[in-house]
Amino acid sequence: MWTNAKNAALRERAARVIPGGMYGHMSTGLLPKEYPQFFARGKGCRIWDVDGNEYVDFMSAFGPNLLGYCDAGIDAAAQQQQALGDALNGPGEVMVELAEQFVDTVSHADWAMFCKNGTDATTMAMVVARAHTGRPIILAAEGAYHGAAPWCVPKTRSTGTLPEERAHVVYYSYNDAQSLTDAFRKHEGRIAAVFATPFRHEVFSDQHDPDLEYATAARRLCDESGALLVIDDVRAGFRLARDCSWSRIGIAPDLSCWGKCFANGYPISALLGSDHVRAAAAKIFVTGSFWFAAVAMAAGVATLRRIKETDYLERMQATGQQLRDGLADRAKAHGFSLRQTGPVVMPQILFNDDPDFRLGYAWTAECLKQGAFFHPYHNMFICAAHTAADVDAGIAAADRAFEAVRRKRGDIQPVPQLSHLFKTLADA
Ligand code: PMP
Numbered sequence: 001m002w003t004n005a006k007n008a009a010l011r012e013r014a015a016r017v018i019p020g021g022m023y024g025h026m027s028t029g030l031l032p033k034e035y036p037q038f039f040a041r042g043k044g045c046r047i048w049d050v051d052g053n054e055y056v057d058f059m060s061a062f063g064p065n066l067l068g069y070c071d072a073g074i075d076a077a078a079q080q081q082q083a084l085g086d087a088l089n090g091p092g093e094v095m096v097e098l099a100e101q102f103v104d105t106v107s108h109a110d111w112a113m114f115c116k117n118g119t120d121a122t123t124m125a126m127v128v129a130r131a132h133t134g135r136p137i138i139l140a141a142e143g144a145y146h147g148a149a150p151w152c153v154p155k156t157r158s159t160g161t162l163p164e165e166r167a168h169v170v171y172y173s174y175n176d177a178q179s180l181t182d183a184f185r186k187h188e189g190r191i192a193a194v195f196a197t198p199f200r201h202e203v204f205s206d207q208h209d210p211d212l213e214y215a216t217a218a219r220r221l222c223d224e225s226g227a228l229l230v231i232d233d234v235r236a237g238f239r240l241a242r243d244c245s246w247s248r249i250g251i252a253p254d255l256s257c258w259g260k261c262f263a264n265g266y267p268i269s270a271l272l273g274s275d276h277v278r279a280a281a282a283k284i285f286v287t288g289s290f291w292f293a294a295v296a297m298a299a300g301v302a303t304l305r306r307i308k309e310t311d312y313l314e315r316m317q318a319t320g321q322q323l324r325d326g327l328a329d330r331a332k333a334h335g336f337s338l339r340q341t342g343p344v345v346m347p348q349i350l351f352n353d354d355p356d357f358r359l360g361y362a363w364t365a366e367c368l369k370q371g372a373f374f375h376p377y378h379n380m381f382i383c384a385a386h387t388a389a390d391v392d393a394g395i396a397a398a399d400r401a402f403e404a405v406r407r408k409r410g411d412i413q414p415v416p417q418l419s420h421l422f423k424t425l426a427d428a
Pocket of ligand 1: 116117118119120122145146148197232233234235236259260
């Protein structure tokens with residue numbers, strides 16, 4: 001029987017000692033009230049919250065879980081390094097090995113620099129681009145997420161940061177080649193870089209593949225002007241390709257940002273670059289107390305090896321497709337219609353005829369009680385530990401949730417925590 005008493009008690013304790021009780025992208029503040037905030041453990045594609053409820057997990061820790069939680073092989077590599085030391089007076093041989101592996105795996109990359117979070121990597125890309133070009137402006141797509149530093153924090157969440165900190169970030173429209181062309185014309189000679197995510201993956205929205213005309217224009221405009229093309233692969237890296245995600249459309253960036261999953265959940269991120277940007281990258285000053293710690297690097301080496309040597313990607317594509325087909329079928333059987341967009345390994349699942357998200361909220365909350373962890377407004381992540389049987393279990397839980405929502409459909413109320421958000425978005 002699903003319960004959440006322990007979570008509720010922990011929330012009360014947290015509210016006393018943690019501002020807001022929780023913060024950042026893992027805060028459940030905008031989610032249905034049933035969502036657990038605190039978790040006890042994970043194994044493979046399953047997670048257990050602090051109340052002991054078990055879920056087939058389709059969030060994968062918002063990305064870091066690529067091969068399965070507590071993967072024995074990756075954990076053994078990390079533990080072996082842990083026994084020798086983690087943060088020492090300098091990096092170990094493993095840093096060179098990891099950089100060599102990346103250069104060997106990602107076709108545009110000739111060098112690698114490591115840091116801790118995706119925001120470190122995107123911020124470093126910005127600094128390298130400015131150092132390389134001597135120009136100030138970063139072009140970023142309106143609404144795209146590149147992290148939570150003052151220069152890139154979402155405008156609706158920018159309390160405590162200054163407009164001046166974003167003064168040299170200019171926004172274009174993703175998939176709109178003309179908006180890029182216009183920006184290059186308007187800011188001629190002042191653009192350091194164009195940032196692009198591999199596909200459009202914004203919260204509360206359908207996902208969109210990159211349009212080839214747009215991607216080609218981004219590469220050409222950068223080449224013509226000497227600006228750098230930066231692919232932010234922090235979220236999608238190694239879930240679409242064993243290479244930079246835009247390799248799939250034949251476009252090589254100058255820099256790419258990586259994070260989340262390349263060490264299967266161990267804390268490390270990376271900036272990769274091409275040879276012609278190497279000199280600028282060697283000049284900038286970037287660092288952190290834990291950036292050179294060896295355990296996550298050992299986990300990275302082991303994960304990259306698995307990425308190169310196994311069919312993890314093909315298996316995720318198969319289970320992702322199975323999930324998409326199964327959910328579409330079950331939704332239809334109960335009179336619902338879903339919009340499942342983006343790559344099947346990173347699905348966004350929204351309901352048609354649900355402008356204020358109340359159906360999606362009711363369904364995902366029911367899914368929790370039925371043993372499956374989906375998300376009502378953020379894209380999700382398949383991991384390589386999902387088997388066909390796990391996905392079937394997720395679909396069966398979803399099926400029971402569709403039935404429960406169908407029964408109470410007329411009584412479902414608007415989501416109070418979203419009305420404020422929609423107002424903020426409308427005002428922005
Ligand atoms: N870029 C993208 C595309 C992301 O999805 C994220 C994290 N969701 C980041 C950058 C920032 O990564 P982090 O939260 O690890 O700083």
